[in-house]
Amino acid sequence: MTHLYEFARPALTVDIVVFGLDEEDLQVMLIQRDLAPFEGGWALPGGFVRVDETLDDAARRELVEETGLKDIYLEQLYTFGAVERDPRERVVTVAYYALVNLEGHHVQASTDARNAAWFPVSDLPELAFDHQAILDAAHERLRGKVRYQPIGFELLPERFTLRQLQHMYEVILDRELDKRNFRKKVLAMEIVKETKEIEKDVAHRAARLYRFDKRTYDRLTKQGFNFEI
Amino acid sequence: MTHLYEFARPALTVDIVVFGLDEEDLQVMLIQRDLAPFEGGWALPGGFVRVDETLDDAARRELVEETGLKDIYLEQLYTFGAVERDPRERVVTVAYYALVNLEGHHVQASTDARNAAWFPVSDLPELAFDHQAILDAAHERLRGKVRYQPIGFELLPERFTLRQLQHMYEVILDRELDKRNFRKKVLAMEIVKETKEIEKDVAHRAARLYRFDKRTYDRLTKQGFNFEI
């Protein structure tokens, strides 16, 4: 292959911050490294970008390879290019964040070769490279974006109660919301639709289940509607 | 140098969308290419990232080299990684956008070797590579961000009239604003301060000049204040 310039090239990787939500906390998926540097330490899933795949493809491929997760919400976050961020050589990384619904299978979601696990964002181990900074950036982006884009639904099961929805916002925004006002606001926007189903196996009155109506959201958005919590 | 992996590496560049504002329009700085491909065509300023500089450094260096602009507002936008975006070989580019105050010297800001010029965003020539898509992304980011971060001031001179400020928002947001409500809102936030100076050389009543008070903005922000237009 001919090169366009004579200089040494930075290597290019992708790293992904995968967020999940359980009844308590916002969680992040980490991988235990099996190679130096930081051998045995925890890091974000990620890896090198191949010359024949897009950045999004690379992120999706690494996610499947390292965590088994596929078909989840994924969005590019920021590209980190500090010169010494990898002690071996110059590596620029395109960071992504992903949102996934944990449902039941929280706490430990390990896969094939490597050890993968969920950690609460509020209580993380020390991370390799500059991955803590990447995670902080992802967390901040999530906090900012969740308020004016309906991405929070990606963290919930397809059918959810209004309390689950409220809890999701409370965890991400890190403040309490008024139950009555929250319900009024959500139901006033017509994008969360009631279903006929109700919660199961709870030791009290069962809550109605709702779903996010993407079709209505898209229609309203085209008409100038702006989602906001 | 030892390489971490055997695969071919994508090349890495930065490209910068420089916005300026005059009395009429939002403008973008373009460079006329002197090499194939797209020889003679117009493109965003940019170039290869060196192995010993950060991405921000690369963007600033290219800006100085190709347009002469320095010490201006610069922010990373998005990283574009389509496989065929450069016909020669795989090139991933980290896009930035920059904001600059045109003051008097609009229209033609050419430099040393290359030909650089301002074009109104609403009437652009055909651009090389995927630069139109990059520009569109930058434009959309600017539209979104200008409403809740005080970055619009970067497009104005240090002392400006409230009409200039309003005009800046009208051009970027592409809608008219009510003069009285706009003034009330801006002056109610205490971050735009009156100066003792007034406009000069106008054939009618001269307007008072104002300045953005970053110190007050930072203080209020720390107290939970959220800028919004």
Next chain:
DNA sequence: CCAAAAGTGTTTGTCCTACACCCATGT
């Protein structure tokens, strides 16, 4: 004195906030 833009107040409606009680269900 005329043209051109600067500068200013009030009313109306909407939306956000704060707040407390009854309801349905499982044990």
Next chain:
DNA sequence: ACATGGGTGTAGGACAAACACTTTTGG
């Protein structure tokens, strides 16, 4: 029957929108 969370209404205040005239200055 009781414990647990589900579900609802209202009043007050703050803010956004709509709207027109007077003032200042230069030519």
